[in-house]
Amino acid sequence: MEVEARFHGRGGQGAVTAVQLLASAAIAEGRYAQAFPEFGPERRGAPVRAYLRISDRYIFRRDPVREPSAVAVLDPGLVLVEDVLAGLRPGGIAVINTRSGEVAAKVKDSRPDVDVHVVDAEAIAMEVLGRPVVNTAVLGAFIKATGIVSPESVRRIIEDSFPGRLAELNWRAVEMAMGSVKRL
Amino acid sequence: MSGWRSLPAGAAVLRPGSTADNITGTWRVVRPVIDQERCIRCGICWMYCPDSAILELKREYTTRGGKRYEVTYEVDYDHCKGCGICANECPVKAIEVVLEAK
Amino acid sequence: MLAGLQRGARERAVWRRAGLTTNYAVAFAVKAVDVDVVAVYPITPQTTIVEKIAEFIHGGELRAELIHVESEHSALSAAVGAAATGARTFTATSSQGLELMHEVLHIASGLRLPIVMAVPTRALSAPISIHNDYSDIMNARDAGWAILIASTAQEAYDTVIQAYRIAEHPDVQLPVMVAYDGYLMSHTLEPVELYREEHVREFVPRRGRRNVLDVRSPITLGAFATPDNYYEFKYQQEAALRNVEGVLREVEADFAARFGASYGPLEAYRLEDADYALVTYGGAATGNARVAVDMARERGIRVGLLRIRLYRPFPSAPIITALAGVKAFAVIDRAIAYGSPAPGPLYKDVAAALYMEGLTVPGISVVHGIGQRAMYVEDFYGVIKMLAEGASTDKVLFLGLRE
Numbered sequence: 001m002e003v004e005a006r007f008h009g010r011g012g013q014g015a016v017t018a019v020q021l022l023a024s025a026a027i028a029e030g031r032y033a034q035a036f037p038e039f040g041p042e043r044r045g046a047p048v049r050a051y052l053r054i055s056d057r058y059i060f061r062r063d064p065v066r067e068p069s070a071v072a073v074l075d076p077g078l079v080l081v082e083d084v085l086a087g088l089r090p091g092g093i094a095v096i097n098t099r100s101g102e103v104a105a106k107v108k109d110s111r112p113d114v115d116v117h118v119v120d121a122e123a124i125a126m127e128v129l130g131r132p133v134v135n136t137a138v139l140g141a142f143i144k145a146t147g148i149v150s151p152e153s154v155r156r157i158i159e160d161s162f163p164g165r166l167a168e169l170n171w172r173a174v175e176m177a178m179g180s181v182k183r184l
Numbered sequence: 185m186s187g188w189r190s191l192p193a194g195a196a197v198l199r200p201g202s203t204a205d206n207i208t209g210t211w212r213v214v215r216p217v218i219d220q221e222r223c224i225r226c227g228i229c230w231m232y233c234p235d236s237a238i239l240e241l242k243r244e245y246t247t248r249g250g251k252r253y254e255v256t257y258e259v260d261y262d263h264c265k266g267c268g269i270c271a272n273e274c275p276v277k278a279i280e281v282v283l284e285a286k
Numbered sequence: 287m288l289a290g291l292q293r294g295a296r297e298r299a300v301w302r303r304a305g306l307t308t309n310y311a312v313a314f315a316v317k318a319v320d321v322d323v324v325a326v327y328p329i330t331p332q333t334t335i336v337e338k339i340a341e342f343i344h345g346g347e348l349r350a351e352l353i354h355v356e357s358e359h360s361a362l363s364a365a366v367g368a369a370a371t372g373a374r375t376f377t378a379t380s381s382q383g384l385e386l387m388h389e390v391l392h393i394a395s396g397l398r399l400p401i402v403m404a405v406p407t408r409a410l411s412a413p414i415s416i417h418n419d420y421s422d423i424m425n426a427r428d429a430g431w432a433i434l435i436a437s438t439a440q441e442a443y444d445t446v447i448q449a450y451r452i453a454e455h456p457d458v459q460l461p462v463m464v465a466y467d468g469y470l471m472s473h474t475l476e477p478v479e480l481y482r483e484e485h486v487r488e489f490v491p492r493r494g495r496r497n498v499l500d501v502r503s504p505i506t507l508g509a510f511a512t513p514d515n516y517y518e519f520k521y522q523q524e525a526a527l528r529n530v531e532g533v534l535r536e537v538e539a540d541f542a543a544r545f546g547a548s549y550g551p552l553e554a555y556r557l558e559d560a561d562y563a564l565v566t567y568g569g570a571a572t573g574n575a576r577v578a579v580d581m582a583r584e585r586g587i588r589v590g591l592l593r594i595r596l597y598r599p600f601p602s603a604p605i606i607t608a609l610a611g612v613k614a615f616a617v618i619d620r621a622i623a624y625g626s627p628a629p630g631p632l633y634k635d636v637a638a639a640l641y642m643e644g645l646t647v648p649g650i651s652v653v654h655g656i657g658q659r660a661m662y663v664e665d666f667y668g669v670i671k672m673l674a675e676g677a678s679t680d681k682v683l684f685l686g687l688r689e
Binding site: 024 | 469
């Protein structure tokens with residue numbers, strides 16, 4: 001398995017859509033992928049998790065990811081209420097949406113082995129989409145940090161998944177995040 | 185009686201109107217008798233009969249008083265169950281209900 | 287894995303490879319077979335199937351009548367009416383919806399109507415759960431429908447297509463349920479190869495059915511049967527259902543030639559030389575058990591996996607063949623048959639099949655994943671170790687239950 005990832009978000013932020021876009025991009029590259037939500041009753045604002053597996057071989061296992069190689073955090077506030085690094089493998093990657101970087105520094109302190117990447121996804125979302133829907137910006141930071149799928153595949157999937165102008169704007173959010181994500 | 189191999193699938197009844205094969209007239213304890221002299225051919229008994237056991241026949245009838253009708257209503261005794269609804273509904277009391285066996 | 291000839295067929299048949307949830311894959315299959323009537327009532331986790339179908343109809347990609355009804359009882363009743371006129375009919379439900387349909391399930395099979403229904407399975411109330419297990423489908427197992435349980439999105443897509451050929455086969459003429467894990471499959475996105483629709487329509491041609499409601503040639507459906515005839519009609523149903531296993535093999539041979547894939551009534555994995563066997567159904571139990579089997583094999587335990595795909599009619603003969611040689615097996619059930627001799631519904635079927643053959647292979651009834659309690663690969667590995675060590679004499683295991 002090349003990647004087993006866990007996305008932390010809040011209901012309505014688009015964590016499920018983010019993993020689905022990533023899985024679809026991998027599938028479009030001829031690989032195998034699996035994207036699924038935690039399957040709780042999904043309520044706006046409640047913490048939600050979504051899982052992603054990508055591999056060059058058929059994926060048989062269908063259990064929740066307990067030892068991810070990467071995590072993404074769509075809302076910095078979640079770091080305070082959940083152990084977002086739970087089970088993250090040694091040297092694993094964490095991609096965190098944060099404005100001040102304060103939260104990310106705390107994460108890095110708690111697990112110095114983790115390769116922490118930060119992006120101000122909310123600023124990008126507000127600028128590009130005019131709404132705090134951060135999923136595509138975090139996705140952009142995630143593919144830059146992990147290199148798990150090519151930006152070109154993501155672009156094609158976004159064009160397939162969003163109607164007209166929304167596709168354009170979301171792709172723009174991805175590009176901006178790829179350009180501005182920083183490694184701690 | 186047919187075995188399972190030859191009965192139609194899904195218990196479909198393939199011949200329309202085959203219910204007429206069931207002779208239900210034997211269920212009757214009393215029978216309606218239509219007085220053709222008093223009957224005004226309004227068709228109410230035909231309409232109300234729950235078993236379609238009133239027959240509307242294209243047969244002329246002339247009363248003793250000289251009134252001529254194009255149709256005649258008769259009871260289909262093979263299927264009439266003797267419920268008496270026809271007698272109850274008849275506006276001119278032209279249907280009498282009598283015991284089958286005295 | 288595919289023979290060369292089949293690979294060529296598949297390359298010709300595949301239109302595109304896409305990331306889809308199993309529910310969406312099912313909706314694509316419904317479009318590909320060109321159904322005439324879809325009658326549905328929304329219930330999670332089924333709802334996204336019909337949302338997608340509604341999109342297809344709205345966009346002009348599928349010319350079908352979508353009937354909105356006020357309950358699942360009405361949904362299946364409308365499907366019965368549509369199928370009785372000869373229309374190719376689809377419906378879908380889950381959980382309480384399938385329970386509410388229950389009396390109509392028997393009417394659909396009794397009238398021999400080839401309806402296809404997708405069931406992303408879900409636990410039953412009370413307490414309320416929207417999550418996955420197989421309680422709903424297990425309550426419907428003796429309603430005279432053929433039941434196929436898929437374990438991947440691709441298989442669900444393929445199975446819905448095959449289901450119409452099976453349901454409409456003159457030797458069958460029965461409704462078919464295509465079940466799979468609610469959420470764990472219905473809402474999981476994974477790769478699916480979609481076929482060219484003209485290939486699918488050639489595979490599922492419209493052959494006029496006999497004995498349909500048609501005002502030009504009236505018949506009666508749904509009449510009364512007296513004790514003189516009722517028994518024979520019910521035996522007809524039983525005989526027709528038992529034809530399904532042979533018809534499935536025949537349909538799959540053609541499917542393999544055209545689409546390069548086949549599954550069979552059951553799937554055996556690493557069972558040839560196995561001392562122990564896990565028996566499963568559905569996606570999560572099967573996928574995780576398969577990985578556990580590989581783990582155990584690496585550690586020298588000779589274990590295999592038997593996945594039941596055709597649940598009704600029950601494919602006793604190949605199951606007996608698969609299990610006759612093992613020292614012990616465990617059946618992983620995703621439902622509880624309350625108060626039964628064993629809690630697992632599939633376990634009871636397997637045990638009865640073995641008993642009827644005079645076999646007494648030791649087997650354990652394992653209950654797992656009730657109300658979608660998480661099932662991990664390691665859980666299945668634990669069951670394998672238990673079989674191999676022969677440490678426990680318990681015949682029943684409620685896996686992971688807190689005391």
